[in-house]
Amino acid sequence: MEWELRSDQPVYLQLVRLLKQAVLSGEYAPGSRVPSVRDLAAQAKVTPNTMQRALQSMEQSGLFETHRTSGRTVTQDVQKIEQLRCEQVQQSVQEFCRTMAGMGITANDMIALVEQCEQEGIFDGNNIGMR
Amino acid sequence: MEWELRSDQPVYLQLVRLLKQAVLSGEYAPGSRVPSVRDLAAQAKVTPNTMQRALQSMEQSGLFETHRTSGRTVTQDVQKIEQLRCEQVQQSVQEFCRTMAGMGITANDMIALVEQCEQEGIFDGNNIGMR
Amino acid sequence: MEWELRSDQPVYLQLVRLLKQAVLSGEYAPGSRVPSVRDLAAQAKVTPNTMQRALQSMEQSGLFETHRTSGRTVTQDVQKIEQLRCEQVQQSVQEFCRTMAGMGITANDMIALVEQCEQEGIFDGNNIGMR
């Protein structure tokens, strides 16, 4: 898990995004234990406070579950995870295509660009694929 | 030109983005006249103050030029426009592919999704294509 | 006895509340034997440690009594039970009415709502009534 934080966006939102990705990509397995607030904060080099805020958001979205005094776990609801993943993907793709279309790019251009990214190895890693 | 503003981001940044798109997509042709601050502000339903700030940003990036007495025009430097357009496109594509890869999507998945968007007509409109 | 535990409140407090109710409603009769810590813990699906803490609280409030060798019993002091019951009831009613009043509800509204609950059978069960 890489904690690459930029300063053009609230940190806690970036943390939420990264944690979400970790769950959706399967890096954080369903039902598995989530590191403690302090550990995660240390990893991301952030105040425990800030990390806590991100974790709270994760709980609200139902991806994490907190057991009052015995740590957090990733939800076991794999269906929910998969559904959320599809939503995210489709939403992202659509928003992106709209942006590109707005700048006068055709679908074929886009496909070419994606293939270019593939050759650059951007897609290498844990590929789950679409169901 | 549609002025669709959300409240989860600074308004002036959204204005800049939309104006940039208008230039890069050719909707605002090189060398053509830019509407007055008041008109634009009225169109976007924003205070002239905020629009002014967006226009200033457009000048700084060199896409708009002010002629003290005769209003603003889009730059005639087509090369610059094209260059900026390419930068934007590549940056967007890369960031996007990275996000998708982070969620376990393969390049082939992406291409399929883009084609799906094409069939939905998202790419219909003023297509300039890549040079 | 239903052990319905939520996770938005300390577990042991919920246990205390449920045990108290069992005594005040007469489900645990005055002078009767209280199940062992292990049995109760098993019933409530809680670690004996937590249940123990709840039982301690019950002793402090005088509703349970421990006889070193022969386990626990419910107090025989019916007067005390009845007094506590009245306190609980009045406190609850007042707090509740204050909340409702805060939301602009009249006493007549409340009575109507209570009657509605009655028809729904919420009050069915062991009704002792007020003395």
Added chain:
Amino acid sequence: MEWELRSDQPVYLQLVRLLKQAVLSGEYAPGSRVPSVRDLAAQAKVTPNTMQRALQSMEQSGLFETHRTSGRTVTQDVQKIEQLRCEQVQQSVQEFCRTMAGMGITANDMIALVEQCEQEGIFDGNNIGMR
């Protein structure tokens, strides 16, 4: 608006409850301006930070709307307010009746107790009544 805070519950939750009441009872009229974070914090004698947290919750529940840099307003969606109010009332009443029933109180007892509260003037104030 009285800010009566106890220490047996997280402060920010109490703030949320009070703010909600203020909206549901009509004290904070639909569409009206909400005092600034700092003002509210000063009123409630709480850190702006804590108040902010409560306000955030109010926004998430849709009762408040924040206009990025120009303050907050109560939602204008009176229907939503009324609906939420009914939900709250019914939920509260049911939970309460269940508690009372658990202690062996009959519906008639409850009605008598409510009437007693009425005579004590607990219901005096801004009475909207049920629709």
Added chain:
DNA sequence: GTGGTCTAGACCACT
């Protein structure tokens, strides 16, 4: 040791 809450205080971007 776990999550959670709160304070005090600073800083920033926006309008």
Added chain:
DNA sequence: GTGGTCTAGACCACG
């Protein structure tokens, strides 16, 4: 002046 973010650090209840 508005809302928002973040830090640093302390404290608490729970199991």
